[in-house]
Amino acid sequence: MTTSALTRRVRVLASAGDRHEEILTPAALGFLGRLVDAFAARRQWLLKERRRRAIRLATGTPLGFPVATAAVRGEPSWRVAPPAPGLSDRRVEITGPPADRRMAVNALNSGARVWMADFEDATSPTWENVIGGQLTLLDAIERRIDFTSPEGKRYALRDDPATIVVRPRGWHLEEHHLEFDGLPVPASLVDFGLYFFHCAQRQIDAGHGPYFYLPKLENHYEARLWNDVFVLAQDLLGIPRGTVRATVLIETITAAFEMEEILYELREHSSGLNAGRWDYLFSLIKTFGHRTDFLLPDRAQVTMTAPFMRAYTELLVRTCHRRGAHAIGGMAAQVPSRDPEANAAALAKVRLDKEREAEDGFDGSWVAHPGLVRTCRDAFDAVLEERPDQRHRTREDVAVTAPDLLSVRRISGPPTEEGVRTNVAVALRYFDAWLRGQGAVALYGLMEDAATAEIARVQIWQWLRHRVIDRATVLRHLDAELASLGAEFPWADLDAVRRLFEETTLTPELPAFFTPPAYARHLVRTSEDRA
Numbered sequence: 001m002t003t004s005a006l007t008r009r010v011r012v013l014a015s016a017g018d019r020h021e022e023i024l025t026p027a028a029l030g031f032l033g034r035l036v037d038a039f040a041a042r043r044q045w046l047l048k049e050r051r052r053r054a055i056r057l058a059t060g061t062p063l064g065f066p067v068a069t070a071a072v073r074g075e076p077s078w079r080v081a082p083p084a085p086g087l088s089d090r091r092v093e094i095t096g097p098p099a100d101r102r103m104a105v106n107a108l109n110s111g112a113r114v115w116m117a118d119f120e121d122a123t124s125p126t127w128e129n130v131i132g133g134q135l136t137l138l139d140a141i142e143r144r145i146d147f148t149s150p151e152g153k154r155y156a157l158r159d160d161p162a163t164i165v166v167r168p169r170g171w172h173l174e175e176h177h178l179e180f181d182g183l184p185v186p187a188s189l190v191d192f193g194l195y196f197f198h199c200a201q202r203q204i205d206a207g208h209g210p211y212f213y214l215p216k217l218e219n220h221y222e223a224r225l226w227n228d229v230f231v232l233a234q235d236l237l238g239i240p241r242g243t244v245r246a247t248v249l250i251e252t253i254t255a256a257f258e259m260e261e262i263l264y265e266l267r268e269h270s271s272g273l274n275a276g277r278w279d280y281l282f283s284l285i286k287t288f289g290h291r292t293d294f295l296l297p298d299r300a301q302v303t304m305t306a307p308f309m310r311a312y313t314e315l316l317v318r319t320c321h322r323r324g325a326h327a328i329g330g331m332a333a334q335v336p337s338r339d340p341e342a343n344a345a346a347l348a349k350v351r352l353d354k355e356r357e358a359e360d361g362f363d364g365s366w367v368a369h370p371g372l373v374r375t376c377r378d379a380f381d382a383v384l385e386e387r388p389d390q391r392h393r394t395r396e397d398v399a400v401t402a403p404d405l406l407s408v409r410r411i412s413g414p415p416t417e418e419g420v421r422t423n424v425a426v427a428l429r430y431f432d433a434w435l436r437g438q439g440a441v442a443l444y445g446l447m448e449d450a451a452t453a454e455i456a457r458v459q460i461w462q463w464l465r466h467r468v469i470d471r472a473t474v475l476r477h478l479d480a481e482l483a484s485l486g487a488e489f490p491w492a493d494l495d496a497v498r499r500l501f502e503e504t505t506l507t508p509e510l511p512a513f514f515t516p517p518a519y520a521r522h523l524v525r526t527s528e529d530r531a
Contacts, residue, residue: 009033010185014127014177023134023194031236032193036180038232039225043171043186046222050172053218053254054512057287064402065257069220073260079324080263080270084245086163086208087271089113089388090326090364091380092373094162097122097440098133101155105145108161110370111377115162119191120169120215121279121449124439126522127177134194137164141202163208165247168192170216171225172513176523189229196233204243211271212246216279218254220261230269242268247328251276251451252283256312256405259319272326274366275313277304278451282458284408286510289462294408296462298419299455304330304353306411311404317361318395326389329357329365333446336371346445347375354379363389368440368447414468415459423456424477427505428485430456432497434518450515457505457514464506474506496521 010029057063065073072078094110096103098117107115117137123129139145141164146156168191169175174184192212200210214226230244248255248262250273255262263270281302288294296302304313313329320327332353334346350372357365358380367376384390426443430453433441441448463469478501482494500521504514511517 009181010036011179012177013179017128017131019135020131022138023131023198028194028197031197031233032178032185032189033180034236035189035193035229035233036185039189039229040180040183040186042225043188046225047172049221050218054287057254058290062402063254063257063287063406066261069258069261072264078264078267080267080272081242081245082324083326083388084209084211084243084271087114087165087211087245087326090272090328091384091389092376093165093328093364093366094370094373095122095167095331095366095368097129098136098166099123099129100440101136101139101145101147102149103440104136104140105147105155105157106370108140108145108164109158110162111373112162112367112370113364114165116165116167116213116366118167118213118439118449120167121451122440123169124434124437124522125169125173125175125187125519126437129437129439130175130177130190134198137166137195138198138202140164141199141206163211164203165211165213166191166195167213167215168195171222172216173515173519176519192229193233197237200233200237200239200243204239209243209245210239212244213274214246214248215276216252217248217262218252220258220265223248223262223265227266227269244269245271247272247274247326249274249276249279250312250316251279253280253287253405254283256280256315257402259316260323263319263323263325267323270325272328272363273316273320274328275316275330275362276451277309277330278455280309280312282451282454285455285458285462286512288406288408289458289465289510292466294406295413295466295468296408296459297411297413298415299423299459300419301413302411304356308405308407308410311400311407313357313362314360314395314398315400315405317393318398318400320363321361321391321394324391326363326391327361329354329362331366331368332372332376333368333448333452334372335369335442335445335447337445342445347372350375351379355382358383361390361393361395363391415463417473420460420463420469420473421477421481423460424474424501425481425484427453427456427460427501428478428481428497431500431514431518432485432489432492434515435493435496435500435521437522453514457501458510460505461507461510471506 010033092112093114094107094112095116169187173187175187175190176184178185317327332350337343354376504511
């Protein structure tokens with residue numbers, strides 16, 4: 001089938017915006033159509049398999065390391081591809097939404113080695129944010145991102161900006177502003193395909209390449225799908241196979257049991273694994289929330305030193321280094337404060353976290369704010385010194401079993417009143433911001449994204465299910481926090497925020513993600529605006 005024919009099968013349903021025609025060209029839509037035509041049906045099958053597996057786990061099927069792939073884990077000789085240009089030293093990585101040009105320039109200039117341009121958890125996927133993010137990336141690579149704010153402040157890209165790595169949305173999400181044969185286009189393919197079409201060769205010409213973070217994978221079959229997407233995309237544009245590099249976030253409990261298999265599927269395109277801590281806890285509760293032996297206390301009490309979290313991160317480092325891949329640590333979300341005492345306390349917490357990661361063998365870690373870059377870099381400099389990484393540390397001392405990864409009972413306990421209130425407050429404030437088009441939100445001294453709202457709401461759901469708190473308590477906090485939110489932001493749509501909380505938190509069955517029903521509200525608002 002010709003590209004022009006596929007272009008006619010792709011329809012843009014949104015109104016044209018400023019410079020959108022630079023991204024939504026006929027050739028780009030034709031390329032996207034080729035990807036959707038090749039992989040959409042397989043994606044649907046894998047999502048159905050997710051649901052089938054969730055039912056099996058909920059009804060008692062044990063979770064363990066797959067027997068069918070034991071040969072992959074047992075074969076000592078295979079390795080992933082060597083580090084690609086711009087990805088050899090990853091000691092500090094900063095994250096943020098690409099549509100915000102000010103944040104993008106600050107991240108690229110922050111001194112971090114990598115900027116993860118996040119279309120997923122840090123982006124509320126309004127159409128303007130989706131296409132605006134693509135324009136930001138194109139302008140950054142073309143070095144025309146400089147601008148002056150309305151207040152007169154100048155933002156200009158420095159000579160050695162961070163390496164760009166793009167995180168597309170997960171397999172479970174759809175982009176309803178684009179249709180292929182009358183069906184919404186998978187959001188992951190939109191984010192990947194538009195960036196790859198416009199920027200892959202430009203990145204190669206600039207000395208780097210098209211690099212990605214892959215979110216929310218639940219098994220190695222989903223990694224295999226991504227690998228096949230990479231192969232076809234490279235072939236269609238005449239780019240050598242293996243040019244793409246992808247780091248996978250291990251942020252689901254099922255993926256933790258398939259780390260080696262995930263690296264194996266992506267091996268010619270792999271650049272490592274990342275420990276996505278909040279989404280990992282969210283996945284744990286979502287998978288086993290019906291069981292009393294997986295009842296978690298306040299999320300503030302579930303630190304990275306908890307036994308099951310230590311098992312997860314140490315297995316990740318051992319797995320990566322055994323296969324020659326980078327192991328990237330979790331997020332430091334603190335926002336620097338103007339209060340010197342509070343700021344010192346926040347930086348001390350970040351420093352301890354990053355020192356632990358560096359000493360455990362991680363090759364780098366994430367921060368959410370430019371003000372944390374130096375603290376993270378100092379922690380890794382002290383261990384790495386002049387080396388770009390510590391992949392030579394294969395952590396042969398680590399031996400993690402399935403029970404180790406599932407040993408939640410050792411830290412279980414009832415929530416506190418403050419823990420319940422905080423979860424309600426964080427979820428409501430994040431929902432409000434997300435519905436208004438903001439995906440990265442400063443809340444209570446932390447830069448939060450969708451993962452925080454997910455863990456907050458599922459904890460409330462779990463505590464209600466096991467009757468360690470009562471519904472009246474949650475509703476009391478809901479009313480109080482909505483009133484507080486309304487006083488702080490008089491323009492907030494409190495009814496929409498409340499409905500979203502009730503639909504995703506106070507239901508007998510737990511919705512897998514809050515983002516699809518929230519996204520549906522974006523679509524309603526968009527259609528109302530057009531009308």
